[in-house]
Amino acid sequence: MSHQNKLAVLFEGSGDVSKFEELAERLNLPLRQSTDQNSEAFFLTWRDGCLKLLDKELLKKGGLSVDIEPRNGEQRSYPAPKEGAFAQAIGRKTKTVIDATTGWAQDSLCLFRMGYDVCCIERSPMMAELLTDAFERLARESWVQKCQLSPPILMTGNAIDILKTVETPPDCIYLDPMFPPKRKKSALSKKSMTILQELVGEDVDKIELFEAAFAATAKRVVVKSPDYAEPLGGKPNESFSGKLLRYDVYLKN
Ligand SMILES: C[S@@+](CC[C@H](N)C(=O)[O-])C[C@H]1O[C@@H](n2cnc3c(N)ncnc32)[C@H](O)[C@@H]1O
Structure with a gap:
């Protein structure tokens, strides 16, 4: 480890x-x-x-936890509108999503707030502890209780193995693996991602993960990549650009 x-x-x-x-x-x-x-x-x-x-730098400042609050500018009522490149890539007709690379769950939680039925996979046991704590906090939020929602289910382990055991294929499998930064301190300037990179390292098996995801999905795989990276699964069917990043969409049929 x-x-x-x-x-x-x-x-x-x-x-x-x-x-x-x-x-x-x-x-x-x-x-x-x-x-x-x-x-x-x-x-x-x-x-x-x-x-x-x-x-050691964060010792006096408080530390990093999984943030369950909506992102800046996100509508706070539930469900938040399915707007922007991310929602376009996931698909408006999509209902069920497996986030196979959950990390700090900022993408999973954004999908959850947009009303998608989200299931999470994370292989780092340390991240899984942080996520479990966050989903317990989420379950206690008043809006979650008022809307009678259950936080995403979390599965801990390698998604390459877990996806082979999925009985009901989801509409979409979402991948956001760790890419090496183009330049030191470039896209990874966010503290939470820098620390994750330091502790978990680059995801060197991302092509195998893409293949497992494409085999397991019912309809589509969406891959988030830095804008400088080659598409993970070859030429995508569609691509949506965000700030310094891209969502590549691979359709099954
Ligand atoms: C770049 S981070 C994801 C960030 C996330 N999208 C967010 O919004 O916070 C990648 C995460 O995926 C996890 N991961 C990568 N490959 C995986 C695999 N094959 N199975 C499970 N988790 C994986 C890593 O441990 C890491 O926590």
Whole structure:
């Protein structure tokens, strides 16, 4: 696992220590009581009611959690309108979506708020813990309860394997694997993505993932790529451009 020796669980002295011990045991990580004298560069801890990922720079600032709030400019009523390049690529008639590369779930949650039926896959056990915490918080949001919604289901493991076991093919499988940055500090300037790159690394098996997704989908695969990257599955049927990125759409029939 790429985050071994880089990551620890941090117990800062408040809250029930057994929760921290269980997290450390689940992830097979050391439990630390302070960040001094340790070699790890990253820590998982609960702060302000959220599970957070910290590096030494974020220790005093609060840390990163999966943000369940709508993005800037997004309509707050449910369902949010299916507008923009992302929704166009996913398709307005699409109902069910598997996000096979969930990461910080910003795309999954955007789809969820637009009313799509979303199921998530993530292979990093650390990210899966952050996501589980976020989906529990989402379930407690008043709008989610008022609309009687259930947060996305999360499956932890390699999507290449999990997609082979899917019984009901979804309308769309969405992929946003990690591409190497064109220049150091280019598209990865967002802190959350820089940290993910550091801890999880580049997704070197993305072509195999594309093939598994195309075999498993009922109607389409959508791949998000930086604008400089070659299309993952060869020439797409359609392409929608966003800011510094592209959504390539591969239709099944
Ligand atoms: C660039 S991030 C995705 C960001 C995400 N779209 C968001 O909105 O936050 C890629 C994520 O996909 C995960 N991933 C890549 N390949 C995967 C695979 N084959 N199976 C499951 N997860 C995968 C990585 O662990 C990483 O967390």
